[in-house]
Amino acid sequence: xxxxxxxxxxxxxxxxxxxxxxxxxxxxxxxxxxxxxxxxxxxxxxxxxxxxxxxxxxxxxxxxxxxxxxxxxxxxxxxxxxxxxxxxxxxxxxxxxxxxxxxxxxxxxxxxxxxxxxxxxxxxxxxxxxxxxxxxxxxxxxx
Amino acid sequence: xxxxxxxxxxxxxxxxxxxxxxxxxxxxxxxxxxxxxxxxxxxxxxxxxxxxxxxxxxxxxxxxxxxxxxxxxxxxxxxxxxxxxxxxxxxxxxxxxxxxxxxxxxxxxxxxxxxxxxxxxxxxxxxxxxxxxxxxxxxxxxx
Numbered sequence: 001x002x003x004x005x006x007x008x009x010x011x012x013x014x015x016x017x018x019x020x021x022x023x024x025x026x027x028x029x030x031x032x033x034x035x036x037x038x039x040x041x042x043x044x045x046x047x048x049x050x051x052x053x054x055x056x057x058x059x060x061x062x063x064x065x066x067x068x069x070x071x072x073x074x075x076x077x078x079x080x081x082x083x084x085x086x087x088x089x090x091x092x093x094x095x096x097x098x099x100x101x102x103x104x105x106x107x108x109x110x111x112x113x114x115x116x117x118x119x120x121x122x123x124x125x126x127x128x129x130x131x132x133x134x135x136x137x138x139x140x141x142x143x
Numbered sequence: 144x145x146x147x148x149x150x151x152x153x154x155x156x157x158x159x160x161x162x163x164x165x166x167x168x169x170x171x172x173x174x175x176x177x178x179x180x181x182x183x184x185x186x187x188x189x190x191x192x193x194x195x196x197x198x199x200x201x202x203x204x205x206x207x208x209x210x211x212x213x214x215x216x217x218x219x220x221x222x223x224x225x226x227x228x229x230x231x232x233x234x235x236x237x238x239x240x241x242x243x244x245x246x247x248x249x250x251x252x253x254x255x256x257x258x259x260x261x262x263x264x265x266x267x268x269x270x271x272x273x274x275x276x277x278x279x280x281x282x283x284x285x286x
Contacts (some may be wrong), residue, residue, distance in 0.1 A: 005225045009235030018237075039237055040213035046263050047190035049213055070183035070192055072259070074217065074235070082148045092152030092217070094161075094182055116215070118261065120189050 013053060013075055013114050015039065023052065024061065029128045033058030033107075039116070046121055053114040054078065054107040062104040062134050067123035069097035071105075075114030078107040079141060086140040089113075102129070102137045156196060156218055156257050158182065166195065167204065172271045176201030176250075182259070189264050196257040197221065197250040205247040205277050210266035212240035214248075218257030221250040222284060229283040232256075245272070245280045 007016040014020065015037065023034035033055035040049040053075065054060060062081070071080075077090040081104045082097055089095060089105075095115075097103045107113035129137055150159040157163065158180065166177035176198035183192040196218065197203060205224070214223075220233040224247045225240055232238060232248075238258075240246045250256035272280055 003239055005239050006223070006230040006232065007237040009233070009237070013235070015237055039215070040239070040261060042211060044211045044242060045190065045213060045261070047188065047261065049261055068185060068187045070185070070188060072182065080149070087149040089149065090152070092156070094150040094152070094158055096146055096148050096183070099187060118183060118188070118190065118192055
């Protein structure tokens, strides 16, 4: 493994040797103010651990896929839609996103939402709803 | 999946519906003051995310194995031995433990050390050194 054995956190959710990436290509699907950092990926591990950060008021893409997400919030707070319900989420809370379940993460208006997301390395691509379907799916979220 | 979709953190590194387990069977290998919680494991995921907490002054077993560990400290600080070196580690630092590399985590004398540890679900059992070998392997740790 080429990565250093220990990579230090800089105190603001950036890490030595970890690039801050675009969440997705602009225009590929609706989202707002999200960054992505890949903390662990390796040929020796069948899974990846990523860190996503949603700026205050931002949100991830509403999507679903066969692969599951295992999420731990590690910064701030917000709300997540998983299936038919929305849930307030705070630092260190855990979220399971089961297969083919619509989901979306929203930061609070006054705080970022930073979370770890564990996925299988080998996984399917997300599906996104039509604009009309998205309105109905996201109805449980607080407006 | 039977688990609730959202499991809340209680503010002290315990989670709804997550049991606090013995780290290992007493007498199986040397360790001191460690607990284990399995945060995510699922037939849908080829990996597990566990939370280990080492009480102040405690330490995990000195061991090695073919499977890798991907670690993030989320509470307190301490020191880790990985291979030939020891490293000070603090909250949100990342640690890679490569295959067949001796490793051990120590909490500081004045603080717990809590860390997430990502592993493949299908993995080999740890090896432990003889008592004499352990002395040489752990030489880089501060005494």
